[in-house]
Amino acid sequence: MGKEQICPRQLFMLIISFELGTTIVLGLGLEAKQDAWIAILLATMVGLLLYVMYTQLFRLFPGQTLIQFIPQVFGKVLGFPLSLLYLSFFIYLAARDLRDLAELIIDAFLPQTPLAVISLFIILVICYAVFHGIEVVGRVNEVLLPIVLIMLVLMTILLLASNKIHITNLQPVLGEGIKPIIKATFPLAVVFPFGEAVVFGMFFPYLNQPSKARATGLAAFLVSGIIISYTTAVNIAVLNADIASMATFPLLATVRLIDVGQFIQRFEIIAMFLMFIGAFIKITLYFLGVIIGASSMFRLPNHRSLVVPVGLIIFTSSIYIASSFPEHLEEGLKIAVPILLIPLELIVPFVMLLIAYVRKWYHSKITNT
Secondary structure, three states, rough: OOOOOOHHHHHHHHHHHHHHHHHHHHHOHHHHHHHHHHHHHHHHHHHHHHHHHHHHHHHHHOOOOOOHHHHHHHHHHHHHHHHHHHHHHHHHHHHHHHHHHHHHHHHOOOOOHHHHHHHHHHHHHHHHHHHHHHHHHHHHHHHHHHHHHHHHHHHHHHHHHHHOOOOHHHOOOOOOOHHHHHHHHHHHHHHHOHHHHHHHHHHHHEEEEEHHHHHOOOOOOOOHHHHHHHHHHHHHHHHHHHHHHHHHHHHOOOOOOOOOOOOOOOHHHHHHHHHHHHHHHHHHHHHHHHHHHHHHHHHOOOOHHHHHHHHHHHHHHHHOOOOOHHHHHHHHHHHHHHHHHHHHHHHHHHHHHHHHHHHHHHHHHHOOO
């Protein structure tokens, strides 16, 4: 696995697919009502700062993954359990995304199919991708991402042809001031999905041009933020802010309204396809991050031996993570965000960077004296 490489273009496209992930279908920032698209653009700006922090850690510890340099920063006593916590965190996020995708498929196409059957099929496909490694995933994504963008363009054309886009639903801009936008941005729209890019700390060493990790990722963040903001604005323009905020899958509700001449109708396949590709890449990267990290921590010679057990854990967790989808969403908002996402995506990386700089300053002071 150590011989695998991805190029900057593949990293760029992987980050876009990862950031779109489940976000593009689930919706984001809708607490800000018709100004949700502004909240997402603001969150993107904050996300850029987070990504700079992640890449700065990589520059301080070149050639090492997140799991490898955590013990160097905190020492073995604190570093080992913290590394295990990050691996568990990635498994948890993968399980959540698997549940999101399975629920969408059930909602849109297979309402009578058991959740476990859908989830099992998805995780088997993902296990196959993970078995072949990050290089193959990067190549596959080069084919999938352009299809996603084409589908978004097609969706817009069909909605315009259906006369379903009403710009008045996006007005008035800043009608309730800046406060609702700030509230929708921090912390939720920052940590989900932008803060989740902390997992790319597991893949920077595989970049064949490490010096381009920062510029490539920042460009990908900007593109991702614009796309998410755009789709959110379309959802609101079609559904209005109140309906969009109440919908479980706003994009699915939007494409269901496509009706061109009473002939071209019910394009749920667009929403499913967009989420399947995004979630597939996102879960695969979390999955890969876990087996790369575990192989490093426990010095396993072959990462492939972990594919089946980790896949089984993700599959089982996705089923038992919540008894219902509303409970699953509520758990994400009230438990996952404050207890896991904020500490592991914001606080711990910042503390690591601070400690690393203090140590660097101290060592340089000792050397000079």
